[in-house]
Amino acid sequence: MQIAFTKMHGLGNDFVVLDARDHALPPLTGDVAAALADRHTGIGCDQLIVIEPSDRADWRMRIYNCDGGEVEACGNASRAVGLLIGGAVTLETKGGLIATRPHDNGIAVDMGEPRFEWDAIPLGYAMDTLAMPVxxxxxxxxxxxxxxxxxxxxxxxxxxxxxxxxxxxxxxxxxxxxxxxxxxxxxxxxxxxxxxxxxxxxxxxxxxxxxxxxxxxxxxxxxxxxxxxxxxxxxxxxxxxxxxxxxxxxxRITMTGPATISFTGSFDWGDYA
Missing domain, CATH: 3.10.310.10 (Diaminopimelate Epimerase; Chain A, domain 1)
Known part of the structure; x- marks a missing residue:
């Protein structure tokens, strides 16, 4: 099964983006994500990004680090996805809802509200988060x-x-x-x-x-x-x-910066699953 991808980066933090808005992907495991991210035997990237339908926002963005672990947020990838989709868009992530819009200096992303409570970080036990005593x-x-x-x-x-x-x-x-x-x-x-x-x-x-x-x-x-x-x-x-x-x-935090499409291509899912 051939799957199209877009290789992108934000200031050199690079991504393989899979667009599953119209057609769902086969089951994506951490092993598959890590194999695609491998710079020697895969496509190569810091993070693998999947764009999917959402019932809470315009679209859902799933983020896998190159070790295969799925994580909550990625600011540079948010700009990349905002550029790829175009216009103003809201994105559902594991870390919450964010919004992107075009800007003279690239893409502006409303990253939401920061949290400082020890159990929201989270930390192993209660302590001052402004100057952790460690x-x-x-x-x-x-x-x-x-x-x-x-x-x-x-x-x-x-x-x-x-x-x-x-x-x-x-x-x-x-x-x-x-x-x-x-x-x-x-x-x-x-x-x-x-x-x-x-x-x-x-x-x-x-x-x-x-x-x-x-x-x-x-x-x-x-x-x-x-x-x-x-x-x-x-x-x-x-x-x-x-x-x-x-x-x-x-x-609320707003992050503004560039995002770039490097190239596009496709791969055989069976080579990595």
């Missing part, structure tokens, strides 16, 4: 006192002098899988460089280091705003490029 050793120092934020998926945000000096490939998986995060966590290391500017790197839960993470940019911006480090609109610069994040007076 740390992990890194070299001669430590990554400590992160801000915990849920923006549809869980994030821990560490503010450091230089995100590129942090051995994120080593410490990222340790923090991601720490028992204090019962559903694992995305790990963000960020530096505030001005009242309207942040530099960010992200270790994504289930995907590793990516060139960009939209929910990570949202979580980091809101964390910096909660600490009074930046204003309510900031440019977050990731390895793949910049995103604009705004947190309005109605407690």
């Amino acid at each position: 740390g992990w050793p890194v070299g001669d120092g430590a990554l400590e006192n992160p801000v915990a934020v849920n923006v549809g998926n869980p994030h821990a945000v560490f503010f450091v002098d230089d995100p590129y000096a942090v051995p994120l490939a080593e410490i990222g998986p340790l923090i991601e899988n720490d028992p204090i995060f019962p559903e694992r966590v995305n790990v963000n290391v960020a530096a505030v460089t001005a009242r309207d500017a942040i530099t960010l790197r992200v270790w994504e839960r289930g995907a590793g280091i990516t060139r960009a993470c939209g929910t990570g940019a949202c979580a980091t911006a809101v964390a910096a705003m909660r600490r009074g480090l930046v204003d309510r609109t900031v440019t977050v610069t990731l390895p793949g490029g910049p995103l604009t994040i705004a947190w309005d007076d109605h407690n």
